[in-house]
Amino acid sequence: xxxxxxxxxxxxxxxxxxxxxxxxxxxxxxxxxxxxxxxxxxxxxxxxxxxxxxxxxxxxxxxxxxxxxxxxxxxxxxxxxxxxxxxxxxxxxxxxxxxxxxxxxxxxxxxxxxxxxxxxxxxxxxxxxxxxxxxxxxxxxxxxxxxxxxxxxxxxxxxxxxxxxxxxxxxxxxxxxxxxxxxxxxxxxxxxxxxxxxxxxxxxxxxxxxxxxxxxxxxxxxxxxxxxxxxxxxxxxxxxxxxxxxxxxxxxxxxxxxxxxxxxxxxxxxxxxxxxxxxxxxxxxxxxxxxxxxxxxxxxxxxxxxxxxxxxxxxxxxxxxxxxxxxxxxxxxxxxxxxxxxxxxxxxxxxxxxxxxxxxxxxxxxxxxxxxxxxxxxxxxxxxxxxxxxxxxxxxxxxxxxxx
Amino acid sequence: xxxxxxxxxxxxxxxxxxxxxxxxxxxxxxxxxxxxxxxxxxxxxxxxxxxxxxxxxxxxxxxxxxxxxxxxxxxxxxxxxxxxxxxxxxxxxxxxxxxxxxxxxxxxxxx
Numbered sequence: 434x435x436x437x438x439x440x441x442x443x444x445x446x447x448x449x450x451x452x453x454x455x456x457x458x459x460x461x462x463x464x465x466x467x468x469x470x471x472x473x474x475x476x477x478x479x480x481x482x483x484x485x486x487x488x489x490x491x492x493x494x495x496x497x498x499x500x501x502x503x504x505x506x507x508x509x510x511x512x513x514x515x516x517x518x519x520x521x522x523x524x525x526x527x528x529x530x531x532x533x534x535x536x537x538x539x540x541x542x543x544x545x546x547x548x549x550x551x552x553x554x555x556x557x558x559x560x561x562x563x564x565x566x567x568x569x570x571x572x573x574x575x576x577x578x579x580x581x582x583x584x585x586x587x588x589x590x591x592x593x594x595x596x597x598x599x600x601x602x603x604x605x606x607x608x609x610x611x612x613x614x615x616x617x618x619x620x621x622x623x624x625x626x627x628x629x630x631x632x633x634x635x636x637x638x639x640x641x642x643x644x645x646x647x648x649x650x651x652x653x654x655x656x657x658x659x660x661x662x663x664x665x666x667x668x669x670x671x672x673x674x675x676x677x678x679x680x681x682x683x684x685x686x687x688x689x690x691x692x693x694x695x696x697x698x699x700x701x702x703x704x705x706x707x708x709x710x711x712x713x714x715x716x717x718x719x720x721x722x723x724x725x726x727x728x729x730x731x732x733x734x735x736x737x738x739x740x741x742x743x744x745x746x747x748x749x750x751x752x753x754x755x756x757x758x759x760x761x762x763x764x765x766x767x768x769x770x771x772x773x774x775x776x777x778x779x780x781x782x783x784x785x786x787x788x789x790x791x792x793x794x795x796x797x798x799x800x801x802x803x804x805x806x807x808x809x810x811x812x813x814x815x816x817x818x819x820x821x822x823x824x825x826x827x828x829x830x831x832x833x834x835x836x837x
Numbered sequence: 838x839x840x841x842x843x844x845x846x847x848x849x850x851x852x853x854x855x856x857x858x859x860x861x862x863x864x865x866x867x868x869x870x871x872x873x874x875x876x877x878x879x880x881x882x883x884x885x886x887x888x889x890x891x892x893x894x895x896x897x898x899x900x901x902x903x904x905x906x907x908x909x910x911x912x913x914x915x916x917x918x919x920x921x922x923x924x925x926x927x928x929x930x931x932x933x934x935x936x937x938x939x940x941x942x943x944x945x946x947x948x
Contacts, residue, residue, distance in 0.1 A: 548920060595942045596838045598919035606921075 437482050444490040445474060449564030450650070452494050454536035456502055457561075457599060463543070463589050465502050467561060473498035537562065538654045539599050541647075545614040546597050553588035554617045560585055562650075563643050573640055575630055611655065615664050615721060618648050622668050626675075627822050635679050635824030641672050659711055663722030666707035670728035673700035684827035688731060701732045723749045739769035756785035764795050772802040790819035794829055801832075839874060839916055839943040840923045844936045846910035849881035856935050863933035867915060872926060874914040882908045910936070914943070 452473060456466035473494045487493035544557040552574075559565045559573070571581035591597070602610040625640025645668050652658075652665045677691035708729040711722050718726065723745055730741045746762035760782055767775020776799045779792065786792035797812035813833035820826045852860075867873040882901040889896040901908070913930065917923040923940055931938045 548924065594944075595940075596917075596919040596923070598921050602921070606925075 437486065440486045440490065441474075441478055441481060444477065444494060445564055446646075448491040448494050449474070450537045450540060450562045451491060452498050453561050453564075454540040455495050456498055457540060457543075458536050459499065460502055460506070461599070463561065463592060465505065466498075467589075469498040469502035469505065470494075472501040476501075535654050537650065538601055541614050541651065542601060542610055543592060543597060543599055545610075545617045546592070547610075547613055548595065548597060549588050549591065551617075551620070553584055553591075554613075555620055556581060556585050557588045558617050558647070559621065559643065562647060565643070569639075573624070573637065575633070608660075611651075611658055612660060614651060615648075615660060618644050618651070619664065619721075621647070622671075626671060627825070629821035631823060633823070635683060635685070635822055636675060638675070641668070641675070644668060645672060659714065659716055660719045660721045662707050662711055663719060663725045666704045666711075666725035667721055667728055669700045669707070670704035670725060670732050673697040673704065673732065679824045682827065683824055684831055685822070685824040686828070688737065693735070696732065704732070705729050718748070720749060720753050723752070737768070739765060743769050756782050757789070757791075760786060760789075760792055760795060767795075767799055772799040775799050776803065788819060790816045790821075790825070792816075793819065794825075797829075797832070838919065838923075838945070839914055840920075840927075841941045841943055842913040842915065842923075842927050842930065843909040843939040843941065844878075844911040844913075844934055845907050845939060846936055847907045849883075849910065850878070851910070852878065852934070856933070859933040859935070860930075863930055866929070867913075867926070870926075872915045872917055872922075874916055876911070876913040878911040879909060909939075 449470065452470045453463075453466045456469055457463050460466060460469075476497055477490075477494060481487070541558065541562055544561050545554045549557070556570050556574075559570045560567065565573075567582045567585060568578050570585075571578045574581070576584075601607075621640055622644035625637040625642075625644060628635060628637040628640070645665075648661070648665045648668055652661050655661050673696050674688075674691060676697070677693070677695035678686055680686050704725065708722075708725050711718060711725070727742055727745045727749075730745070731737050742765045743762070746758070746765050749758055750762055760779065763775050763778035763782070766778055776796065779796055779799065782792060793812045793816035797809050797816055800806075800809035800812055810833060813829055817826055817829045817833065820829060864873065864876060882905075885901050887898040887900070887902050889898075911934070913927075915923060915926065917926060920940070920942075927938050927940055
């Protein structure tokens with residue numbers, strides 16, 4: 434029995450996206466694909482315990498889902514539509530299944546389409562590609578089931594009505610569209626890694642794990658894309674430190690004070706290998722590759738080599754001079770050259786980042802190192818007020834108290 | 838599919854000669870590519886009249902049906918196989934007319 438349950442769980446994890454993607458292509462409709470896939474998995478939970486696990490679970494699920502979809506179309510259609518449905522069924526082009534032609538990739542691109550709102554892209558990706566239920570996604574983003582259901586339905590309706598195509602973008606558009614997919618996956622990862630909300634655990638392993646799983650899938654489909662490789666490396670090297678990142682008192686532990694014995698050596702090795710692979714390619718790195726490289730430096734040896742980190746941030750600022758990147762560079766400079774130098778750079782960002790807790794937290798830390806305690810306390814107060822992660826708030830509060 | 842593209846503006850009849858020339862070039866491209874259906878500029882929304890002909894006597898009201906800070910200053914109707922093609926084309930259209938655009942699908946006629 435536990436064998437069956439395991440087989441069902443594995444089939445869901447490994448085959449959901451493929452079943453939805455295959456059906457979406459065949460029936461030209463995400464709604465049909467989603468419903469039929471859900472029905473097929475439901476049927477599997479009834480049949481497999483009785484009839485045994487089929488030799489090829491993926492094929493079994495796809496066939497079952499296809500039958501369910503056809504049944505549904507027959508049931509619901511008027512005669513005209515029925516005819517159209519029949520034409521659809523017999524008019525299947527079989528495309529070669531090369532890496533770039535994978536239906537799951539099409540599915541990812543349609544879910545992360547730039548014409549959809551960001552929250553809809555995230556929800557749709559988790560539902561259609563990740564196979565999470567609407568309830569699970571609603572819980573992950575602290576909204577009502579009905580709200581999340583409506584968000585997903587609205588996105589599907591827009592895809593159908595506005596004619597968002599089910600295909601891999603052409604070469605000219607591909608880098609931009611891939612970076613759109615990466616933005617969605619990174620957002621899911623970050624919400625897991627630094628979860629927001631007073632009643633949320635500080636780290637949401639369900640979300641980080643899902644983001645990594647989806648990024649692994651994308652990497653498998655686009656092995657030559659440097660930014661996808663960089664993103665996977667970045668996630669792995671960040672996630673590797675998870676166990677050391679929150680103390681037994683549920684407070685965030687800064688990198689320098691983390692117990693490196695708790696880091697996941699296998700993930701670090703894998704992340705380092707991905708970063709080395711990109712370095713060996715000789716192609717100029719994009720922003721995710723640079724962020725991965727920075728995290729590789731953080732996880733190399735016994736302590737961070739700040740000279741390398743500052744050099745990598747210098748490169749990153751040239752690609753992306755946004756205030757948040759400049760803030761992170763300034764923090765690296767403060768470790769390398771001293772608090773004074775770092776603070777000068779951070780203070781330049783005040784007007785852009787006044788509402789960003791990490792800006793105040795970084796200032797607070799440097800002000801304290803410089804012995805400016807009153808100003809430091811004020812900055813800690815501002816940071817605590819703006820922070821959304823419970824472990825971060827606990828850490829900042831402890832830091833603030835420790836100097837009183 | 839067909840798409841309606843609204844030209845978003847907060848002024849009226851504010852197009853310049855350079856913009857008009859760029860739009861002409863862009864429209865030639867739409868026609869050559871088989872994407873052109875129709876296009877026109879619109880007079881200021883304050884010149885519009887709302888009709889309610891549903892009752893026994895028609896009621897005419899002066900002014901636009903909705904007061905807004907921005908409105909459609911013109912529009913295109915184009916033919917495109919899907920939204921990606923429409924977005925790619927009209928990104929050039931946005932550049933040509935030097936305005937933001939809203940792309941909205943027309944409902945398909947009933948089969």
